[in-house]
Amino acid sequence: MSSAPTQSHIPPRKVVVFGGDGFIGSHLVDTLVAGGHDVSVFARFRNNASKNLTHLAGRFRMLPGDFSHRDSVAAALEGQEAAYHCITASNPVLGWDNPYGEIDHELRNAVQFFDLCTQQGVRKVVYASSGGTVYGPGCPVDENAVPRPYNPYGICRLAAEHFLDYFRARNGLAADVYRIGNVFGPRQPLHASQGVIAVWMGHILEGKTLQVFGDETTLRDYVYAEDAAELMTFSLRDLASSGTYNVGSGQGTSILRLLDMFRAVVDKPFDYTIQPRRPSDNPCAILPSGKLLGLCPEFRFQDLQETLRRTWEHLKANAPTND
Amino acid sequence: MSSAPTQSHIPPRKVVVFGGDGFIGSHLVDTLVAGGHDVSVFARFRNNASKNLTHLAGRFRMLPGDFSHRDSVAAALEGQEAAYHCITASNPVLGWDNPYGEIDHELRNAVQFFDLCTQQGVRKVVYASSGGTVYGPGCPVDENAVPRPYNPYGICRLAAEHFLDYFRARNGLAADVYRIGNVFGPRQPLHASQGVIAVWMGHILEGKTLQVFGDETTLRDYVYAEDAAELMTFSLRDLASSGTYNVGSGQGTSILRLLDMFRAVVDKPFDYTIQPRRPSDNPCAILPSGKLLGLCPEFRFQDLQETLRRTWEHLKANAPTND
Numbered sequence: 001m002s003s004a005p006t007q008s009h010i011p012p013r014k015v016v017v018f019g020g021d022g023f024i025g026s027h028l029v030d031t032l033v034a035g036g037h038d039v040s041v042f043a044r045f046r047n048n049a050s051k052n053l054t055h056l057a058g059r060f061r062m063l064p065g066d067f068s069h070r071d072s073v074a075a076a077l078e079g080q081e082a083a084y085h086c087i088t089a090s091n092p093v094l095g096w097d098n099p100y101g102e103i104d105h106e107l108r109n110a111v112q113f114f115d116l117c118t119q120q121g122v123r124k125v126v127y128a129s130s131g132g133t134v135y136g137p138g139c140p141v142d143e144n145a146v147p148r149p150y151n152p153y154g155i156c157r158l159a160a161e162h163f164l165d166y167f168r169a170r171n172g173l174a175a176d177v178y179r180i181g182n183v184f185g186p187r188q189p190l191h192a193s194q195g196v197i198a199v200w201m202g203h204i205l206e207g208k209t210l211q212v213f214g215d216e217t218t219l220r221d222y223v224y225a226e227d228a229a230e231l232m233t234f235s236l237r238d239l240a241s242s243g244t245y246n247v248g249s250g251q252g253t254s255i256l257r258l259l260d261m262f263r264a265v266v267d268k269p270f271d272y273t274i275q276p277r278r279p280s281d282n283p284c285a286i287l288p289s290g291k292l293l294g295l296c297p298e299f300r301f302q303d304l305q306e307t308l309r310r311t312w313e314h315l316k317a318n319a320p321t322n323d
Numbered sequence: 324m325s326s327a328p329t330q331s332h333i334p335p336r337k338v339v340v341f342g343g344d345g346f347i348g349s350h351l352v353d354t355l356v357a358g359g360h361d362v363s364v365f366a367r368f369r370n371n372a373s374k375n376l377t378h379l380a381g382r383f384r385m386l387p388g389d390f391s392h393r394d395s396v397a398a399a400l401e402g403q404e405a406a407y408h409c410i411t412a413s414n415p416v417l418g419w420d421n422p423y424g425e426i427d428h429e430l431r432n433a434v435q436f437f438d439l440c441t442q443q444g445v446r447k448v449v450y451a452s453s454g455g456t457v458y459g460p461g462c463p464v465d466e467n468a469v470p471r472p473y474n475p476y477g478i479c480r481l482a483a484e485h486f487l488d489y490f491r492a493r494n495g496l497a498a499d500v501y502r503i504g505n506v507f508g509p510r511q512p513l514h515a516s517q518g519v520i521a522v523w524m525g526h527i528l529e530g531k532t533l534q535v536f537g538d539e540t541t542l543r544d545y546v547y548a549e550d551a552a553e554l555m556t557f558s559l560r561d562l563a564s565s566g567t568y569n570v571g572s573g574q575g576t577s578i579l580r581l582l583d584m585f586r587a588v589v590d591k592p593f594d595y596t597i598q599p600r601r602p603s604d605n606p607c608a609i610l611p612s613g614k615l616l617g618l619c620p621e622f623r624f625q626d627l628q629e630t631l632r633r634t635w636e637h638l639k640a641n642a643p644t645n646d
Contacts, residue, residue, distance in 0.1 A: 096493070099434055099438070099486065099489065100431070100434070100435075103426060103430055103431050103434065104427075104431070107426055107430075107482075108423070108426050108427070111423070111426065112423075115422070136488070144469065145469070146467065146468070147469070148485070148488060149485050149488070150485065150488035150491070150492045151489065152486070155482055155485040155486060155489065156482065158482070158485070159430075159478055159479065159481070159482040162471070162472050162473065162478040162481070163422065163475070163478060165459070165471060165472070165473035166422065166474065166475055166478065168473075169602060170419070170602065279492060279493065
């Protein structure tokens, strides 16, 4: 864990992570446990088993539940100082095909969650938003850009961000929003319709041909999950402050450059085909994060090629039970 | 009607106005009928009767229906070139107390409406959005400002605007959005929790004390409904273009200045009390509209005090059946 520097001045907090057994959430739980916080995790925990946190057994509280279920969510929030929202059943590709699901489930459950936070006396909500879809086509974009999301997934994430302003105005709830770039790293699902690095690695493991959507102009800001998790602990320094922060390196990597890095990192031959960008994808997503990095001067993003290598090594060591 | 200049270059269109029997919608229907368009109106039309369009009987098509009812909406859209969305069951005060209603009804019905427009081959949607609540606290704000809505009513209106970008990207649906200031004029409901001019006039008619929420810093951009309607016909010039436009004079009138104008215009004595601004209200809403006015160089906003006088005269002549 590289969590020590950012968390060095943070007093121990009572924190619950919704979706903490998922991909980004589990890295956050790693970081929070390492930082000495009192951590609870709300997730499905089917058959009372964790998917991604077995290595932390006994070091966090398991709160099994369904995120749409009001009473379960309320019970999980009782007595918490801060609550992280890292839970989703969707992604940009699913949202593109089913806008109603984004409204009826993603947005509605988020608003119910914020509402219950105010009712239970939670001091601060931390919302893991999406940098790639919230801004829409602009590139690169900092927090002063006018967001023009056009994917239902991003539209409803932005609306959820705005609902945090509502609960702050109405109830005094503090909230931080992290607009995170294209996150990757160990534990990312291999068979989802997003997360190009995980999907490619899964295909390579299975001997399938990679599908490369886009070209030199298809730029993404890849963020290692461990780095995103460390930055998100910034919210625990001051439970009364609120802010919206990009989380990205500010560097665009084209999908073809990523392919080159795969050739350098992956010790297994693979085939690929290059196809046009999908309509659900932004042409470009680069997220300058000077606002947050200025507040975390000790933080450094880890090297992309090196973290790709660690992701691949982790995947090989854990396949096929990892998905 | 002052609709001639703006509509002079518009070919006759087949147009349906959803909510065309309501306050803003009925002024739009007046303007569209005067402009020679083939106009249908979708509204509740309880007992097959119109509330606000009896003076136009026989000059438009009545399409009674419930806006949440998919099949009724789809049938009303059949064969239309353009569809205006001027329908709402909410307002900022209701939305403040019931955020879920904004998500489940206002936003969801709007998205269903846009979706059905694409399915029925409508070329262009025109969306009557809200200038006061979509932008949030910034003031004055043009279309390049970052919207920070914090009232559920405005949050879901902005999300609906973004969904129009989605349907444009996915289906090629053209759409204009009008972010309208504080509209007033004949036919505005007197007993709603918004529309300060109508509410005050209703109170004066009934001999009640006016409640003035705010002070010199509570600034609003009042727009006469007839002016807003005329500007919204701009969308019919080109059914393939899309844009987002403020509709406001760009002039802020304080709530106390409005009170002065009432003293000058209203020929009936009245009492008032001054109270703090309500939390659901923005401190200030001023909407510079250079973007739209540059495209409609022949248009002039009518004088505020004069249109207040006309609103009052209309109300006196039509009370008490007007509400």
